[in-house]
Amino acid sequence: MLTKTLRTLPSKENVSECECRYPQTRSGMRAFLETFFARHFFQVQDSLLQTDMLSALVASIRRGRLNIADIGSGPAVTSLAVLDMLSALHNLNKLHPISVRIILNDTSPVCLQIGLQMLKLFIRHSSQTFHDIQIHTLNTAFPSNLYQWKRTTNRFGTFDLFFLSYILIPLKEELKYAEIQEGIEIFRQYCASHATGLILQDKFRESLIRTVGRNLRALTEKATLQQIVYDKNNSNDRQIYNYYRTIIS
Numbered sequence: 001m002l003t004k005t006l007r008t009l010p011s012k013e014n015v016s017e018c019e020c021r022y023p024q025t026r027s028g029m030r031a032f033l034e035t036f037f038a039r040h041f042f043q044v045q046d047s048l049l050q051t052d053m054l055s056a057l058v059a060s061i062r063r064g065r066l067n068i069a070d071i072g073s074g075p076a077v078t079s080l081a082v083l084d085m086l087s088a089l090h091n092l093n094k095l096h097p098i099s100v101r102i103i104l105n106d107t108s109p110v111c112l113q114i115g116l117q118m119l120k121l122f123i124r125h126s127s128q129t130f131h132d133i134q135i136h137t138l139n140t141a142f143p144s145n146l147y148q149w150k151r152t153t154n155r156f157g158t159f160d161l162f163f164l165s166y167i168l169i170p171l172k173e174e175l176k177y178a179e180i181q182e183g184i185e186i187f188r189q190y191c192a193s194h195a196t197g198l199i200l201q202d203k204f205r206e207s208l209i210r211t212v213g214r215n216l217r218a219l220t221e222k223a224t225l226q227q228i229v230y231d232k233n234n235s236n237d238r239q240i241y242n243y244y245r246t247i248i249s
């Protein structure tokens with residue numbers, strides 16, 4: 001899925017650091033996918049295995065319905081990580097197909113476009129896991145789009161899982177801590193009682209994520225992701241990333 005998508009994107013020459021982190025163009029998207037996709041994807045999957053997140057996921061599987069809010073979705077990295085996990089659980093346990101709603105929220109059109117493209121590619125290859133799957137996009141900035149989230153809830157029901165993966169920095173550039181807290185607290189009113197949220201941020205922003213977590217009365221912890229990368233010469237390269245996660249339950 002990732003390889004197929006990369007084939008459709010132009011080279012990443014002359015892409016700035018900012019464009020690589022927050023892609024607005026197709027070449028920026030290539031740089032983002034090559035640099036961050038695998039890292040963020042597996043950080044989300046590792047976090048999904050934490051007790052509160054796993055309970056919310058299992059509760060949704062039992063009910064046969066899962067609603068996901070992917071805030072600052074980029075190219076749907078988090079949503080793809082959840083679907084992949086669902087698919088793996090389904091293959092292991094022969095579960096009934098589940099109905100899934102995903103709302104991708106990002107202000108960058110190229111992120112929403114590539115996110116939709118990758119989700120559709122993924123779903124095509126895991127059709128037995130999903131009974132009915134709907135993906136919608138919101139292109140307005142969080143949290144000033146809360147009324148749209150409310151309307152979405154009225155239409156599709158409350159959310160079971162919500163994610164703010166690597167979006168705290170742009171939020172903090174625009175907002176005060178109290179405004180971020182208020183935005184997330186209002187958003188939680190659109191979530192089911194068992195719902196769980198995940199905030200992810202890299203190791204360089206410890207105080208930012210810890211402050212947001214404390215304000216939300218949620219635990220923030222340091223986590224480690226270890227990846228073994230098989231390069232073209234077939235030698236293994238071990239990479240270790242420390243990051244922070246806040247789980248809101």
Ligand SMILES: C[S@@+](CC[C@H](N)C(=O)[O-])C[C@H]1O[C@@H](n2cnc3c(N)ncnc32)[C@H](O)[C@@H]1O
Pocket residue numbers: 021022023036040071072073074075076077078105106107108111140141142143164165166167170171
């Ligand atoms: C670093 S990317 C992270 C993408 C993805 N969540 C991940 O973990 O790989 C941050 C994304 O947040 C989006 N973004 C920034 N401010 C936003 C806002 N106020 N509301 C919604 N999306 C926003 C950017 O366009 C960008 O695609």
